[in-house]
Amino acid sequence: MTMRQSDAPNSVGWRAWLLDESPSGPWQARLGRTWRLWRAFARNPLALAGLAVVLGLVVVALFAPWLTPYSPVEQDLSVRLLAPNGAHWLGTDQFGRDILGRILYGARTTLLIVTLVAAISAPIGLVIGCVAGYAGGWLDKVLMRVTDIFLAFPKLILALALVAALGPGIENAVIAIALAAWPPFARLARAETLTIRGSDFIAAARLQGASPMRIVWGEVMPLCMPSVLVRTSLDMAGIILIAAGLGFLGLGAQPPAAEWGAMIASGRQFMLDQWWVAAMPGLAILVVSLGFNLLGDGLRDALDPKQP
Amino acid sequence: MARINESLDSNERFDATARRLKAAAGVIVSVAITLFGLVLVTFLIGRVVPVDPVLAAVGDRASPEAYEAARIALGLDRPLVEQFLLYLGDILRGDFGQSVLTANPVLVDIGRVFPATLELATVATLFGVGLGVPLGVIAATRQGRWPDHLIRVVGLFGYSVPVFWLGLMGLLLFYAELDWVAGPGRLDVYYDGLVPTVTGLLLVDSLLAGDGEIFANAFSHIVLPAAVLGYFSLAYISRMTRSLMLSELSQEYVMTARVKGLSESAVVWRHALGNVRVPLITVIALSYGGLLEGSVLTETVFAWPGLGQYITNSLFAADMDAVLGGTLVVGALFVGLNMVSDLLYRLFDPRAR
Numbered sequence: 185m186t187m188r189q190s191d192a193p194n195s196v197g198w199r200a201w202l203l204d205e206s207p208s209g210p211w212q213a214r215l216g217r218t219w220r221l222w223r224a225f226a227r228n229p230l231a232l233a234g235l236a237v238v239l240g241l242v243v244v245a246l247f248a249p250w251l252t253p254y255s256p257v258e259q260d261l262s263v264r265l266l267a268p269n270g271a272h273w274l275g276t277d278q279f280g281r282d283i284l285g286r287i288l289y290g291a292r293t294t295l296l297i298v299t300l301v302a303a304i305s306a307p308i309g310l311v312i313g314c315v316a317g318y319a320g321g322w323l324d325k326v327l328m329r330v331t332d333i334f335l336a337f338p339k340l341i342l343a344l345a346l347v348a349a350l351g352p353g354i355e356n357a358v359i360a361i362a363l364a365a366w367p368p369f370a371r372l373a374r375a376e377t378l379t380i381r382g383s384d385f386i387a388a389a390r391l392q393g394a395s396p397m398r399i400v401w402g403e404v405m406p407l408c409m410p411s412v413l414v415r416t417s418l419d420m421a422g423i424i425l426i427a428a429g430l431g432f433l434g435l436g437a438q439p440p441a442a443e444w445g446a447m448i449a450s451g452r453q454f455m456l457d458q459w460w461v462a463a464m465p466g467l468a469i470l471v472v473s474l475g476f477n478l479l480g481d482g483l484r485d486a487l488d489p490k491q492p
Numbered sequence: 493m494a495r496i497n498e499s500l501d502s503n504e505r506f507d508a509t510a511r512r513l514k515a516a517a518g519v520i521v522s523v524a525i526t527l528f529g530l531v532l533v534t535f536l537i538g539r540v541v542p543v544d545p546v547l548a549a550v551g552d553r554a555s556p557e558a559y560e561a562a563r564i565a566l567g568l569d570r571p572l573v574e575q576f577l578l579y580l581g582d583i584l585r586g587d588f589g590q591s592v593l594t595a596n597p598v599l600v601d602i603g604r605v606f607p608a609t610l611e612l613a614t615v616a617t618l619f620g621v622g623l624g625v626p627l628g629v630i631a632a633t634r635q636g637r638w639p640d641h642l643i644r645v646v647g648l649f650g651y652s653v654p655v656f657w658l659g660l661m662g663l664l665l666f667y668a669e670l671d672w673v674a675g676p677g678r679l680d681v682y683y684d685g686l687v688p689t690v691t692g693l694l695l696v697d698s699l700l701a702g703d704g705e706i707f708a709n710a711f712s713h714i715v716l717p718a719a720v721l722g723y724f725s726l727a728y729i730s731r732m733t734r735s736l737m738l739s740e741l742s743q744e745y746v747m748t749a750r751v752k753g754l755s756e757s758a759v760v761w762r763h764a765l766g767n768v769r770v771p772l773i774t775v776i777a778l779s780y781g782g783l784l785e786g787s788v789l790t791e792t793v794f795a796w797p798g799l800g801q802y803i804t805n806s807l808f809a810a811d812m813d814a815v816l817g818g819t820l821v822v823g824a825l826f827v828g829l830n831m832v833s834d835l836l837y838r839l840f841d842p843r844a845r
Contacts, residue, residue, distance in 0.1 A: 333533060336827045339785065448654075448660070474648060
């Protein structure tokens with residue numbers, strides 16, 4: 185395997201080190217595993233395209249002020265509702281704001297929501313799933329029952345009800361989506377934990393006198409992390425769509441902040457004559473969500489080619 | 493589980509029936525617990541509302557005495573557990589509260605708007621099944637070649653496109669530009685209220701009344717929203733059909749059928765597809781539940797007077813009883829569909845018995 189790959193002599197060294205069948209330490213093993221995963225992943229051009237889109241989203245979000253000369257909020261009524269042209273590549277909206285500029289700044293909102301939701305819901309799910317799986321018995325039953333109850337609400341409906349209670353706004357939207365999004369992570373982490381808890385090294389840790397807390401925290405959770413991360417990237421597309429849906433209904437980021445869903449909603453009244461106001465932000469949502477789907481699909485294929 | 497092929501004597505047969513009854517009872521108990529949890533969650537959501545329900549009832553110029561009286565009348569002075577039990581009792585009696593917006597009992601409102609959502613979701617599912625299953629089969633039989641890739645991309649678009657945006661673009665193209673379909677709403681205004689309501693489903697009611705013109709109009713109104721909503725089902729169903737068919741086509745009986753000279757279409761469409769129909773039914777039931785979610789946004793875009801629009805309209809009127817009632821009904825439907833698909837699976841698939 186390694187010999188075929190190596191045309192440059194100095195690359196033989198690190199490739200061989202990465203693919204060593206008997207790694208000399210945890211770092212080498214971990215890096216080697218990552219490298220193998222990457223090679224399986226990189227064989228799939230669609231997955232690479234997805235990765236490019238996601239990286240593009242991050243870059244655009246970070247450098248938005250340098251990528252466009254226009255302000256996302258400043259109004260200029262003399263140039264309102266212009267069709268796409270040389271100065272405004274995607275046209276302008278009803279307040280004369282450059283649509284491309286607002287889409288670029290809107291990437292920040294999207295990235296913020298996605299990151300926060302992932303940072304809240306994945307750890308909640310991880311902890312609940314690992315504790316339930318490791319503890320077993322009544323605690324497992326209770327925690328999984330709670331998970332099933334939250335799973336029983338369609339995500340968007342639960343998020344809607346929560347935002348209705350908490351009030352509109354980006355923070356509340358994040359909280360609402362996160363509360364609706366954690367159950368699949370808990371299910372996954374529990375399933376992983378069940379396969380781990382019978383292992384010899386867990387028994388060894390227990391015999392050494394490690395407390396259940398310590399075993400869950402130190403031994404079980406780290407091993408559940410990779411599959412939870414993959415699941416996170418798969419769920420991101422859905423989370424973007426829910427966030428955009430809340431924005432479209434006027435329950436997410438409030439004006440004049442640039443948010444893609446809200447931009448579509450405000451472009452709706454000019455649809456017949458100025459279609460670009462509503463059309464362009466939708467394309468942005470489509471591309472980013474497609475990117476996350478392709479990335480997640482590619483990751484899953486690389487990790488487990490047998491799944492659908 | 494593996495004993496099905498052995499001949500069962502009557503005792504074992506009895507055991508098997510008892511086991512199935514026990515499993516079914518287990519499903520029902522777990523559904524009951526889940527429904528109880530749904531009520532608890534909606535109750536708790538209702539309690540975190542920043543809107544003071546007392547203030548909403550008496551107005552902000554009420555005297556402290558009137559305020560206190562209203563607070564007691566609404567039961568808000570009692571402990572939370574007691575409030576919840578009262579709420580649960582109300583729900584079990586079918587009292588979901590009063591809508592501030594329409595002044596009707598919430599359950600009456602939901603009964604009125606629900607047929608519109610049911611009709612939309614059903615036509616959307618027909619669309620998703622009608623296209624999704626054949627596409628999935630084609631993708632599986634041409635695995636790794638261009639039809640497979642094309643269908644995969646079509647499916648990924650279905651997962652990725654914001655349904656409200658697709659609806660708006662569809663209206664722009666097929667209604668405003670091409671004039672192929674009717675616009676928002678369920679019927680043109682001048683047809684409104686002409687057919688007697690029997691089922692609440694306009695396509696059915698107009699046929700029952702024998703009015704072809706209204707049927708055509710209702711159909712022209714539902715085609716676009718149903719296609720937009722059904723696109724997600726199409727994506728999900730075609731993907732699941734593909735993976736089910738792939739594992740089925742690698743079975744040995746498929747090879748046997750081919751070797752004995754059956755035509756390829758008979759092997760694929762009759763034998764292999766016939767054998768995946770049970771898991772496929774559960775997939776379709778699940779996607780039907782997923783449509784309830786998509787219907788919120790689709791109904792907003794198409795001014796479709798269904799449950800989704802009812803929830804969002806109530807939301808903007810801060811009509812919490814209506815929002816929570818609608819949420820609860822959707823959750824219960826979701827649980828119900830899951831249960832039905834689970835039971836169907838047990839019923840039809842001998843391997844699951």
